[in-house]
Amino acid sequence: MQTPANEKRTEIGALGEFGLIRLLTNSIKLNQESSIKGVGDDAAVVNHQGKNTVITTDMLAEGIHFDLMYTPLKHLGYKAIVVNLSDIYAMNATPTQVTVSIAISNRFSVEAIEEIYEGIYVACKKYGVDLVGGDTTSSLSGLVISVTALGVANSEDLVYRNGAKPGDAICVSGDLGSAYLGLQILEREKQIYLEHPDVQPDLENEQYIIGRQLKPEARKDVIELLKEHGIKPTSMIDISDGLSSEILHICTQSGVGAKLYEDQVPISEEAYNLAIKFNLDPITCALNGGEDYELLFTVKAEDVTKLSNEWNVTVIGRIAEKSEGVTLTTKGGNVFPISAQGWDPLIKAGILDA
């Protein structure tokens, strides 16, 4: 827990369930025209006037997706929203509403839950979505946050995972592997702290990397740029489990193969240097690290020239015939088949072997 001992601590019992809900939702203003009814009835009401409603849901569990020893609660709330919005953008849709359900134990104070909601509201405001409902309940143990996001799109704009064709360029936004390396730093600092509680961590030079883990952003900007420039991806997915896992999803669902090139995969200088320091292969971090929440998408060959260098989007390979498989060509010219070894919450819990 992040709260110093001398900060105010209100027991949840002092408010009751409805008091807590009122406290957490009394600042909500609905901004979306489609939000007809928000929190406060059996259900929320949205009206998208014949457009498609896009729905996604993601659950974050304490000890699996986050460790409260190094995750500020506000960042946690922010991230819980962003990872859902990222899925909506990956459909080439615009997120419009979210619902948030939280299970909490009595080791959390009202102030702690307010901090989570503060992050939730910051994310809602930044991305222009309305919080329209949710559920607040108890947990006998850990904290669990479940978010469902709704978005809207015209039928002709929707982009699925199954539309990639041989010859299409494979593109990725931003850079990969940083979120995973951020997690490695935080885990290292946690161990140091547990062994030497008097040592202050020096994370001055790791702000970018740590930020990528604790406070990821959804690539609304990329979706907008593509739309502005008349580029409709042929397939798209967001990178939550890692590049390997996601390209395999696209290839499986599209019935195609893919050729990726190691020297094209974008890795930040910070991430590259840190991987070396941790004795990790930078490309492995990019392929399997996950949680970068960048967009992986394919575009027709003729659309590649429309991509601007200023967008921070990189072409990392080409869609191939299914028979050619899904491969990575290394800097040394070797060709390896790509297999899914992405971040897996079942591995994290020890249910699967890593």
Next chain:
Amino acid sequence: MQTPANEKRTEIGALGEFGLIRLLTNSIKLNQESSIKGVGDDAAVVNHQGKNTVITTDMLAEGIHFDLMYTPLKHLGYKAIVVNLSDIYAMNATPTQVTVSIAISNRFSVEAIEEIYEGIYVACKKYGVDLVGGDTTSSLSGLVISVTALGVANSEDLVYRNGAKPGDAICVSGDLGSAYLGLQILEREKQIYLEHPDVQPDLENEQYIIGRQLKPEARKDVIELLKEHGIKPTSMIDISDGLSSEILHICTQSGVGAKLYEDQVPISEEAYNLAIKFNLDPITCALNGGEDYELLFTVKAEDVTKLSNEWNVTVIGRIAEKSEGVTLTTKGGNVFPISAQGWDPLIKAGILDA
């Protein structure tokens, strides 16, 4: 856990996350015309052609909402869906899609999770809704199920909690208190079992009461009957926390008072006798028990004659002026103010005093 030692047990690790999702979702058939895209992409897509989309979400946590010592996993899955659909019906809307997120620990086998999903699919089929998405993740401790349900309604059909007017009749479907008494039986049998594992429980005569707790139904039939007979409730809510709590929600949001009459509140014979046996006041069980998932609604005075005796709907009082407060007139003619003491998940976890 319900699984006898000699039944098949597949470790989740043997399947992996995507294998597990495939196993759990490969039998899904989308039946709703509005379900454009279901499981298998970043998000689901629904298209309601200009009608209102109604959204609700509810989370069930192990140890708070259910005890696996006496909750069959199939019933748990069924109930997780039903409690959400109940909220959609309480808006006078028709449920159309659900998403399901589950956090599980490795003490659950693949077969156990399949049992939960079996119940989910039975409920989806019975109520004609499509499962269109979800998330499967790990938990370091208990089982948590989070469901979001979507429904559809014309604007003019929607019923909120805030439309009750003085003079309206207060109606309730079915009977109240049984679900709470079912929980008391199950808790009693659990204690007996823990102390005397060789004693077989005799629940022959308690099937109705226990069923009300373990496998509640949403009152789709009542919504359909009201519509068929041209009755639009002025306000409506489903009874999840207890009659007291729900009538207070309606009165607070509508800015009115209410007069309820003890002798009108429907209590089944089984529940009545059992309450006496447990040394509980039957009306208290009905007022504060919760989890009956019946519908509490108000109708204009002139619509009361349209209600049929065959519908199993009872008029239990009248909406009054706000200044008259919210009261219960007992069989003895005493008038008591009603306060919210409904089932509260925060009480259950020891966060609030009961």
